[in-house]
Amino acid sequence: MLAAPWLCRSCAHSLRRSGVFVSLQLRKASTASQPLAGLPPVLLDRARKLAAEHKQLTKQLESEYEPTAAKRAGEISKVVAALQELDKAKAALDELNGLLESDDAELRQLANDDLDATKKHLETLGLNLSATLTPKHPFADMPCLIELHPGPGGTEGRHFADTLFRMYQRYCENKGYSARVISYQEAEDRTPGLDGEVPISEAILEVTDPGAFAAFRGEAGMHRVQRIPATEKQGRTHTSAVAVWVLPSFPENSTDAENDFNNPESDFYVDPTEVKSEKMRASGAGGQHVNKTESAIRLTHIPTGIQVSMQDSRSQQQNRERAWRLLRSRIASLRREQREAQAKDLRDSVLSQSQMSRGDKIRTYNYQQDRCTDHRSGLDVHNLPNVLQGGEVLDKVINSVQSWLTAMDIRNLIAQEEAQARGAVGGSDKKKKGGK
Amino acid sequence: MPRIKPQLFWQGRKKLGLNAAKLLPVCRTLESTANELRWIKQHVAETPSIIPFGARVWKLCDRRGKGLPLAYVLGNQPFGDLEIKCQPGVLIPRTETESYTIHLSNILRHSLSSSKSESDPDQHQPLNIIDLCTGTGCIPLLLYSQLSRSLPLQSLNIVGVDISQKAINLSRQNLHHNLHAHRFPRPSSPRDKSHPQRLLHFHKADIFSPTSLDPILSTPSSSSTSSSSSSSSSSSTGTGEWDLLTSNPPYISPSGFALSTSRSVRNWEPKLALVPPVERVDLHQKHFYDHWYYPDNEILLQTVEYQEEDVFYARLLEIARTYRPKRVLMEVGDMEQAKRVVGMVLGDGKLRGLYFGNGEVTRGGNERGAGAGAVQIWRDDLVGFEGYEEIMEVGVGVDGQKQIIVVKGHPEGHGRSVYLRRVGVVDDV
Numbered sequence: 001m002l003a004a005p006w007l008c009r010s011c012a013h014s015l016r017r018s019g020v021f022v023s024l025q026l027r028k029a030s031t032a033s034q035p036l037a038g039l040p041p042v043l044l045d046r047a048r049k050l051a052a053e054h055k056q057l058t059k060q061l062e063s064e065y066e067p068t069a070a071k072r073a074g075e076i077s078k079v080v081a082a083l084q085e086l087d088k089a090k091a092a093l094d095e096l097n098g099l100l101e102s103d104d105a106e107l108r109q110l111a112n113d114d115l116d117a118t119k120k121h122l123e124t125l126g127l128n129l130s131a132t133l134t135p136k137h138p139f140a141d142m143p144c145l146i147e148l149h150p151g152p153g154g155t156e157g158r159h160f161a162d163t164l165f166r167m168y169q170r171y172c173e174n175k176g177y178s179a180r181v182i183s184y185q186e187a188e189d190r191t192p193g194l195d196g197e198v199p200i201s202e203a204i205l206e207v208t209d210p211g212a213f214a215a216f217r218g219e220a221g222m223h224r225v226q227r228i229p230a231t232e233k234q235g236r237t238h239t240s241a242v243a244v245w246v247l248p249s250f251p252e253n254s255t256d257a258e259n260d261f262n263n264p265e266s267d268f269y270v271d272p273t274e275v276k277s278e279k280m281r282a283s284g285a286g287g288q289h290v291n292k293t294e295s296a297i298r299l300t301h302i303p304t305g306i307q308v309s310m311q312d313s314r315s316q317q318q319n320r321e322r323a324w325r326l327l328r329s330r331i332a333s334l335r336r337e338q339r340e341a342q343a344k345d346l347r348d349s350v351l352s353q354s355q356m357s358r359g360d361k362i363r364t365y366n367y368q369q370d371r372c373t374d375h376r377s378g379l380d381v382h383n384l385p386n387v388l389q390g391g392e393v394l395d396k397v398i399n400s401v402q403s404w405l406t407a408m409d410i411r412n413l414i415a416q417e418e419a420q421a422r423g424a425v426g427g428s429d430k431k432k433k434g435g436k
Numbered sequence: 437m438p439r440i441k442p443q444l445f446w447q448g449r450k451k452l453g454l455n456a457a458k459l460l461p462v463c464r465t466l467e468s469t470a471n472e473l474r475w476i477k478q479h480v481a482e483t484p485s486i487i488p489f490g491a492r493v494w495k496l497c498d499r500r501g502k503g504l505p506l507a508y509v510l511g512n513q514p515f516g517d518l519e520i521k522c523q524p525g526v527l528i529p530r531t532e533t534e535s536y537t538i539h540l541s542n543i544l545r546h547s548l549s550s551s552k553s554e555s556d557p558d559q560h561q562p563l564n565i566i567d568l569c570t571g572t573g574c575i576p577l578l579l580y581s582q583l584s585r586s587l588p589l590q591s592l593n594i595v596g597v598d599i600s601q602k603a604i605n606l607s608r609q610n611l612h613h614n615l616h617a618h619r620f621p622r623p624s625s626p627r628d629k630s631h632p633q634r635l636l637h638f639h640k641a642d643i644f645s646p647t648s649l650d651p652i653l654s655t656p657s658s659s660s661t662s663s664s665s666s667s668s669s670s671s672s673t674g675t676g677e678w679d680l681l682t683s684n685p686p687y688i689s690p691s692g693f694a695l696s697t698s699r700s701v702r703n704w705e706p707k708l709a710l711v712p713p714v715e716r717v718d719l720h721q722k723h724f725y726d727h728w729y730y731p732d733n734e735i736l737l738q739t740v741e742y743q744e745e746d747v748f749y750a751r752l753l754e755i756a757r758t759y760r761p762k763r764v765l766m767e768v769g770d771m772e773q774a775k776r777v778v779g780m781v782l783g784d785g786k787l788r789g790l791y792f793g794n795g796e797v798t799r800g801g802n803e804r805g806a807g808a809g810a811v812q813i814w815r816d817d818l819v820g821f822e823g824y825e826e827i828m829e830v831g832v833g834v835d836g837q838k839q840i841i842v843v844k845g846h847p848e849g850h851g852r853s854v855y856l857r858r859v860g861v862v863d864d865v
């Protein structure tokens with residue numbers, strides 16, 4: 001009996017659009033420090049191919065107008081423009097470099113003066129280009145939930161989960177994001193860890209800024225810590241892990257959210273008849289008969305088995321709202337993953353090795369070596385305290401992952417398009433999901 | 437209740453410390469102990485005092501450990517987005533009440549915002565709401581808070597009534613407490629002509645006493661239509677209609693009080709709020725007969741027999757009969773009581789006409805036309821499960837005729853309230 005309007009809502013909408021080039025808003029976070037080297041070659045290749053396609057389309061359109069071709073040309077014109085700019089700047093740089101070889105000292109001096117500015121300019125243009133090329137993740141504009149779950153095996157992981165939690169909290173502070181604690185569950189075991197760590201069994205931080213999902217999605221995966229635990233008597237180094245999940249969430253009280261929640265097409269739609277709800281309280285009559293303070297709520301989504309529970313607040317209403325939000329986010333995320341897996345089947349298996357799944361280690365924090373390594377971007381940095389304080393070194397690591405993700409996205413996109421092109425020849429399953 | 441294992445006790449002391457050891461006997465699980473300890477610490481940290489932190493935590497844990505409900509220990513209970521002050525002597529608001537109150541405010545919001553867009557925006561006409569047996573005032577306060585936010589231009593006239601002076605004092609205190617915390621806008625003063633006009637008042641009255649209740653009931657918006665003496669106009673016509681009557685009355689039988697209430701309810705919460713007094717049952721039974729014994733309605737002589745814990749519903753329905761509120765919501769103790777209350781409605785010709793339309797009920801359906809009126813039972817756990825509906829057959833017993841009503845909410849929830857909607861009134865959710 002849900003009076004669900006079958007309307008095309010922002011989310012369902014952008015899902016259908018995925019794979020189309022959408023200009024990416026540059027996050028204030030990562031603009032400045034991205035080196036040109038961060039521009040993957042595959043991206044340049046892609047841009048050149050598109051430029052060639054554009055040229056051909058324009059020619060074709062000159063002789064005869066055809067709406068789909070015009071639309072396609074429109075879509076990729078941004079890429080072409082960005083590429084032209086970049087080529088111009090490159091030529092300018094080459095010229096300067098030539099001048100640097102000159103015998104004329106004055107000329108050399110002039111060229112030198114211009115060099116820095118030109119390099120900077122080139123960097124920005126490179127970034128522009130990658131922005132025009134990057135397929136936008138359907139959840140990119142949304143806020144997010146960062147969930148921390150210590151891996152199995154003792155207090156050490158629970159201690160480090162606390163450190164990671166604080167790291168993200170401080171990082172948000174430093175970046176000016178607004179974050180709030182949705183859940184922070186101390187483990188029953190209260191042994192203190194290093195630097196006042198408290199063992200936690202679960203923690204959830206919500207970053208409410210739009211676009212937070214895009215900023216943090218690279219953090220999802222296993223984070224590994226190598227150090228001598230506070231509880232270790234013989235000075236041995238232990239290795240433990242904390243799983244980080246990054247889920248899309250909705251801004252509170254947004255009408256978009258309400259609509260998406262009621263729209264069966266949306267990833268965030270959850271059919272309430274498929275949810276089992278338990279108030280975690282002793283069974284009994286309820287109402288005036290009892291005044292128990294148990295405000296905990298547990299929701300189970302029967303088809304997927306996803307279960308969430310919330311007990312941080314004394315207010316059952318607040319726990320219930322948060323539990324529903326979390327459940328929707330987890331389900332949406334799962335649906336997206338399933339679709340990605342489907343898409344992956346379409347692509348060459350060559351790429352699958354670079355695909356990270358939830359179980360893979362993505363980063364290692366090594367205390368003895370004062371080092372943090374990201375296993376995807378390959379970036380290796382020192383000054384671990386700064387990383388754990390959510391400082392600029394962590395920002396560097398996160399940015400390196402962003403570039404890696406961008407490159408990955410583009411490679412996936414290319415592979416997918418190629419696979420589809422092949423499939424189209426064979427007349428196969430081009431329209432899988434969301435073709436309107 | 438099973439005794440706590442000594443092992444658990446020992447674990448609690450070891451892992452959570454001495455404060456927790458105090459809480460464990462009343463909280464009973466480590467998890468719940470950890471939560472309560474955290475809330476107590478949070479509370480102490482948020483309320484400044486010259487007494488050291490540790491000492492205060494210790495003291496509160498000690499009180500709680502003696503069985504005093506947490507809401508009395510901390511002096512408050514969250515209720516929707518409000519903080520309701522609690523004191524021994526006044527019942528602590530329950531989450532079940534919170535849940536249907538939120539659902540009610542959603543119903544009002546949706547039906548008002550959709551009807552307003554068509555007809556002229558006559559928001560000068562206040563939304564009249566009365567809550568009988570208001571206790572801390574939690575229901576009217578939450579409705580006020582939600583409606584002033586979701587219908588910012590709507591005039592409101594909300595009234596709470598309780599027999600206990602302590603409750604009335606506390607409900608007024610709660611109004612000010614939440615006002616100072618900026619949880620909702622300040623109510624207008626009666627002379628204030630600015631718009632929208634929002635009124636929120638609490639009155640002391642015994643709902644069984646017509647002399648004290650009738651003046652409150654008969655002129656829903658008298659205080660808003662200035663203090664001219666137009667109060668002689670009849671109650672059920674034109675402007676003076678109640679849009680909503682709510683009540684969470686005492687509904688536990690004396691034996692239920694002894695057997696099915698938890699110890700902290702029995703020992704610490706006021707019996708006046710929980711168990712209808714026997715004297716009242718006798719008194720009212722007579723009263724009820726007098727009123728309902730019409731020649732054309734003899735049948736009522738049979739149905740007027742009600743159980744003693746249902747006496748407040750008999751009175752509330754009598755009020756509904758006279759004042760014909762557009763919507764009525766009464767909290768009940770369980771599904772059985774809910775069915776009895778529904779039986780009381782359907783067994784009375786006039787109430788049935790008001791809230792169910794006359795006679796013909798199409799089988800198989802909630803899909804009765806718009807404005808057909810409704811008698812519903814709501815279960816616990818409505819929020820998030822609004823889409824759930826079951827059909828229930830209720831035998832009325834008079835002529836053996838079966839009636840069909842709708843039960844809403846999660847199927848595992850207890851029957852928690854009875855909702856009536858007058859014929860001609862449309863809910864839009």
Ligand SMILES: C[S@@+](CC[C@H](N)C(=O)[O-])C[C@H]1O[C@@H](n2cnc3c(N)ncnc32)[C@H](O)[C@@H]1O
Pocket residue numbers: 288526527528529530533568569570571572573574575597598599600603641642643644683684685686687708709710
């Ligand atoms: C179950 S409590 C409900 C309190 C509040 N509405 C809530 O939901 O938390 C019942 C209230 O009814 C009041 N009450 C009992 N008998 C009454 C009567 N005859 N007239 C008015 N109020 C009465 C009690 O003082 C008590 O505050």
